[in-house]
Amino acid sequence: MAAEEGLSGLLATHNGDVGCYGNMDEFTQEELRALDSEGRALLTQHKIRTWEGKQKTLTLINVYCPHADAGKPERLTFKMRFYRLLQIRAEALLAAGSHVIILGDLNTAHCPIDHWDAVNLECFEEDPGRKWMDGLLSNLGCQAGSHVRPFIDSYRCFQPKQEGAFTCWSAVSGARHLNYGSRLDYVLGDRTLVIDTFQDSFLLPEVMGSDHCPVGAVLSVSSVPAKQCPPLCTRFLPEFAGTQLKILRFLVHHKQDPVFKQSVLRLSKQTQVKMHQNKARVRSTRLRPNQTGSSRGQKSLTSYFQPSSNRPQASPNLELPSMGALMTPKTPEEEVMAKVVEGQVGASEAKDEKEVQTSFWKSLLGGPLPMPLCGGHREPCVMRTVKKPGPNLGRHFYMCARPRGPPTDPSSRCNFFLWSRPS
Numbered sequence: 563m564a565a566e567e568g569l570s571g572l573l574a575t576h577n578g579d580v581g582c583y584g585n586m587d588e589f590t591q592e593e594l595r596a597l598d599s600e601g602r603a604l605l606t607q608h609k610i611r612t613w614e615g616k617q618k619t620l621t622l623i624n625v626y627c628p629h630a631d632a633g634k635p636e637r638l639t640f641k642m643r644f645y646r647l648l649q650i651r652a653e654a655l656l657a658a659g660s661h662v663i664i665l666g667d668l669n670t671a672h673c674p675i676d677h678w679d680a681v682n683l684e685c686f687e688e689d690p691g692r693k694w695m696d697g698l699l700s701n702l703g704c705q706a707g708s709h710v711r712p713f714i715d716s717y718r719c720f721q722p723k724q725e726g727a728f729t730c731w732s733a734v735s736g737a738r739h740l741n742y743g744s745r746l747d748y749v750l751g752d753r754t755l756v757i758d759t760f761q762d763s764f765l766l767p768e769v770m771g772s773d774h775c776p777v778g779a780v781l782s783v784s785s786v787p788a789k790q791c792p793p794l795c796t797r798f799l800p801e802f803a804g805t806q807l808k809i810l811r812f813l814v815h816h817k818q819d820p821v822f823k824q825s826v827l828r829l830s831k832q833t834q835v836k837m838h839q840n841k842a843r844v845r846s847t848r849l850r851p852n853q854t855g856s857s858r859g860q861k862s863l864t865s866y867f868q869p870s871s872n873r874p875q876a877s878p879n880l881e882l883p884s885m886g887a888l889m890t891p892k893t894p895e896e897e898v899m900a901k902v903v904e905g906q907v908g909a910s911e912a913k914d915e916k917e918v919q920t921s922f923w924k925s926l927l928g929g930p931l932p933m934p935l936c937g938g939h940r941e942p943c944v945m946r947t948v949k950k951p952g953p954n955l956g957r958h959f960y961m962c963a964r965p966r967g968p969p970t971d972p973s974s975r976c977n978f979f980l981w982s983r984p985s
Contacts, residue, residue, distance in 0.1 A: 563619075564607040565794040568598035569644075569651045578792030580605045580621060584654030589647065597644050602626045606795075607660070609786035612759065617786060620755070621655045623648070625666040630691070633950075638690065641669070645694045656712055656752055664713065664750040667730075667774060670695060672715065675725060676745040678968060700753055714756040716749045716763035716779050729765055733773040736965030740974055741767075749779040759783050936962040938976025945982060958982035 566580040567573045572594055574581075586594065604624045611617050625648060630638040648664070655662050670691035674680035686692070700711040721727060728743035737743055749763055762780040769776050796802035800811065933942040943960040960980040967974025 563609055563788045563792070564605075565792040566605045567601070567603070567794065569603045569605075569623075569647045570594035570598050573598055575793065578794060580607045580655075582651070582654045582658045582660070584650040584657075586647070586650060589643075593643065594647070597640070597647055600628070602628065602644065603648070609788065610661075610781075610783040611786055613782050619660040620783075621660045621662050623652060623662065623664045625664060625668070627667060627669045629669050642690050642694065645691070649694075649698060653712060661755040662713075662752050663755070663779075665748065665777070665779075667747050668695070669746055671744040671746060672696075672699070672748075673718075675723075676727070678728070678742050678744065699750070712752055713750045714753050716751050716756055716760055717745075717765065717777070719756060719760070720763050727765055728767070729777055730774045732966060735975070737967065738773075739965040740967035740971060742965075742967045742974070747774055747777045749777055751779070755781075934960050934980055936960075936976055936978035938962060938978060939964065943978065943980070 564578050564580045566578075570586065570589070571579075571581075571583045572591075589597075602625060605621060606624075607619060607621045609617055610620045627648075628637060628641040628644055630641045652662050652664055668691075670689070671677040671680070672692060672695045674686060677683070677686070680686050698711060698713050700714050717727070726741055727745055728741060729745050729747040731738035731741070731743035735742075745765075747765075751760060759781045760779055761782050764778055764780075766776045766778070791802070793802075800807060933945070935941060936943050939962065941963060944963040945958050945960055948954045948957045948959065959982055960978070962975040962978045964973065964975045
């Protein structure tokens with residue numbers, strides 16, 4: 563029914579927008595504009611029909627919440643202000659009578675069960691993002707209870723004790739191989755909607771293509787088609803641009819069937835081959851000049867057997883024996899064996915020559931030094947480069963090549979570290 567970019571309403575076009583912005587007096591205009599300047603929120607509004615036949619409004623808030631970089635404290639402030647704006651908008655939509663689903667990358671692992679290494683993280687429970695989620699989400703479980711907190715984490719509603727349920731892994735360290743990650747992606751529904759209509763909520767860790775995996779939910783509702791698409795949904799479709807289209811847009815290149823195109827190419831190649839064969843037959847029937855005994859023709863084998871100058875000249879009438887008379891006829895088996903031996907000799911000579919050349923260049927250039935072995939597994943390490951600003955920026959070091967995993971797993975990366983010597 564409606565679609566809108568951003569949470570603040572500053573990007574609204576007042577044509578097909580979702581509306582319901584709530585009280586945002588605690589934000590300045592510059593702050594709202596900055597929070598919506600990174601394209602982190604998209605709202606769509608739909609009409610749904612429940613199994614009882616009732617029509618209701620459902621608003622989906624698709625978000626990609628900011629990441630708090632430890633080296634940039636201002637990004638943590640930005641992240642928390644974005645959370646605050648998101649909550650104000652979601653609660654305003656609930657107050658207007660719409661059901662609300664917040665889904666996407668919230669960039670916070672809510673509970674210790676949602677993070678592989680939560681035990682070793684300092685002040686895990688004191689993280690501002692986790693505290694914000696504590697105030698947004700109801701207690702786990704789908705039983706009707708306190709309505710103080712408006713939303714429910716749908717996955718933990720159906721899988722409250724499922725361990726290892728992660729949606730994000732470090733691609734640099736290969737942590738996905740050992741499922742050493744965290745759950746940052748959620749489908750949060752308002753309490754009434756989850757209890758009444760949610761049938762399942764799931765993760766798809768087997769779907770590759772990103773350092774995150776998809777998440778989803780199943781609702782027992784049907785969608786009611788809108789009379790017309792919102793302008794935001796059709797702004798890239800020329801038929802909804804509101805301007806007269808040129809006739810050239812209706813004249814497009816005809817795409818041939820790939821099978822038909824291949825058959826045409828195959829037929830043309832066959833025709834060309836037949837034409838070349840016919841030309842070859844015509845040329846072979848003609849008498850070549852060197853076949854008439856011309857001196858320019860191919861020399862005979864006897865012309866290479868010239869008498870030596872320091873030996874008496876042979877009689878001109880003496881005929882040299884033919885090559886066939888000098889050689890003993892070979893059986894077909896002997897000819898095959900001779901060819902095999904010749905091939906083996908040629909391959910051996912080529913291999914020897916290649917080895918000589920390789921050893922020469924290795925002795926000349928030296929080549930890279932062998933990788934050191936890690937202390938935990940005695941396996942070759944990998945070289946990495948320091949990218950963090952500081953005195954060691956750009957320096958190379960060696961570390962274990964195995965993927966990152968829990969310290970208790972012997973198959974995961976060990977703690978080996980070694981600086982590389984400057985060349």
